[in-house]
Amino acid sequence: MECYRSDVVSPAGSHRVPGGRAAARRAARRGRATGRTDPVRRLLPQALVVAALAGGTSAFVAQDKAVRLSVDGDRRTLHTYADDVGELLRDENVPVGAHDIVAPAPGERLASGTEVAVRYGRPVTLTLDGERRRVWTTAHTVDGALRQLGVRAEGAYLSASRSAAITRRGLLLHVRTERTVTFLADGHAHTIRTNAATVGEALAAAGLTLRGQDTTSVPQDSFPRDGQTVTVMRITGGEEAREEPVPFTTVRRADPTLPKGTEIVARAGEPGTLRTTYRVRAVNGVRQRPRKIRSEIVKAPVPRIVRVGTMTPPPTAAGGPADGLNWRAMARCESGGRPDAVDGSGRYGGLYQLDQGTWHALGGHGRPQDAPPAEQTYRAKKLYQQRGTSPWPTCGRKLHQ
Template identity: 65%
Template sequence: MSSNSQYGTYTAPPAYGGYNAPPADLHSAETLAYGQVYVDTYRPAYEEGAYDAGGWSAPEEGVLAPVARAGAGRRGARRRKSRYAGSADGSVRRLLPQALVVAFLAGGTTAFVAKDKAIELSIDGKPRTLHTFADDVGELLAEEGVRVGAHDVVAPAPGAELSSGDEIEVRYGRPVRLTLDGERHEVWTTARTVEEALRQWGVRAEGAYISVARSLKIGRAGLALNVRTERSVTVMADGRARTVRTNAATVRQAVEEAGITLRGEDTTAVPLDSFPRDGQTVTVLRITGTQEVREEEIPFDVRRTEDPSLFRGTEVVERAGHPGLRRITYSLRTVNGVRQKPRRIRTELVREPRTQVVRVGTKPMPTSVRGADHLNWQALATCESGGRADAVDPSGTYGGLYQFDTGTWRSLGGSGRPQDAPASEQTLRAKKLYVQRGASPWPHCGARLQG
């Protein structure tokens, strides 16, 4: 019987005495707790009693001795002298029962000899020859005190009939914790050495790493065995491919066996501590790296509060905001000559941002100023600023529709800068200024008020 696996074709070992043992299965065998001590179930029957010239003696009082002692009884009877010497009648009377007994014993001895069988029994490779009256293999094993379990092999099978000259082999199962190419299995074997067990499992041992000597005997308690078979691994590095035959335990070891040195941040496309599989291609990544520090602004928040002293639509910056600053360190890597996307590795806060505070007016705006409502304020604004409420002159001194300077604007009750106030408020302040000073604040455009 044979089966295919990644280790080649597995062929079952030859039958022992006519019994075909099933092929080993690394995955489906029943598993016992590893490290358990297995007591030798083989205890020959002759260890139970003592042998003397007359045959087997009973191990305990009250147990009958084997039939073979009957012969000794007969010989003792023949050595007795007759109580009736010289009497013919007495001789006849004495000889008649003796003849009957002799005839009976002669027939029993013939039957005794016919049932006796010479058997060679081998227990785990230790053979011995014994005589038995057992009819089958199972009866013989019970007679000899040999107990077998689910993982043991008996050949021929326990139910096979016995004949004189038969050979019987018993092989005990041994638990093995097998780590094969990085995968752990709990298996059983009847092999007595590591080399024999590897053949039984169909594991290719040529070029393999084996954690113990192949000739090591496997005891009944079993052992732990680590096997790494030889595999073909291709390593791609620096534009070249190198193929090696290796039994390495890690990708790093396989790369080293290919004659490739990893420096600095160099690594491989697969984890360096992973197990290299047969036919696998490992790509080496040559990595160079630098760091770059960049500073970035942090925007500030704006907090607005209502102010009833300001006309509606007016906003005054009470406290200017300032952006914060953070310093970020990036890792710049080049893999096999190709620049990678920068990766942020560290962030440092240099300056906290400061919140800007703005006052928002809620006071209703008056609709008129006596003595100034009838003037053409639109014409004046067009002349002064082109009609733009946020206009500022090149010097930065004057701003708004009517080009107020900051001092004049605040003397009229304004807050902040005139160009930041709504157009309606600017017009209201301009009317108040006209009532106070006429058209003189606008020497070039004041005449437009009358237009």
């Protein structure tokens, strides 16, 4: 602890001797020690010391001040020789910092009757309406700190009671002031005053419930601001599947058993099916654009297979007597000119009503009614060269018309 600083006045009364009472006492002892060796020289310093002490006593009395010191509300009256407020606080071992309040200011001079007040600052970690900051207050309670910080606390949520004390170590304080929030739901506006921490809590306070896929225009865990308008979106919907055909491909295969220029469909193609699933929904009754979720082939397409003839016709099939005959007339007689015609028994088919055994003997494949017209005529000419018109006892004469 620092000693009080006092000034001692010299015998003439015109100068101050630094050091106060302690210095005067040391000077007196030095005088007595000198006097032991020289009586004459001893008497003069003693007289001077007596005079100095007498004058110093008057100065001490004149500089003694009665002041009142209040430290955080703890008041006491004391006597001091300090010249100003700062010296008083140092003498009394009262430290002050940048966030403390001293009145009068430390540089103000002291006079008897002066009242000095020290109020220590207290750190408060304040989260106000979702925003966190560190502030300082000299208030001793939460209520005093709120008033000092200008925080409107009517209807507010406080994490600590208003009467709770704030120590010099500080306090964590959450404050949510009362705010006006409007919810637009089901065609109506619902306006409430709330100190809720989230939009979801405010929604519940307004008596509104979300069902199924319902949601709000802002995140439900966000902080509701004063004057904010939130739309409740009623959502209905689910999944919807749509199917569309997948075209089949055509596979062309060379067939040396068929004459060149001849094509036969060995297998008909079949389209596949593509199923696409969409998420569909309506918001407050308004249908939204579907959103594609997935696509899958539920039925694979079947390729069409076409046999393409690569065989060169033998010399007997061209340039012979069969070429000059009226094959069109006989075809009209046998089948009405229809390449796919089949008789009532199901045994004979094609333009020239050939049975399957004869067709195969002539080099054909499958059924005659499935072969192209050109191939059917080609096989019929071969049969005519082998047997004449006997295979067609009724219509054979048409060849010569």
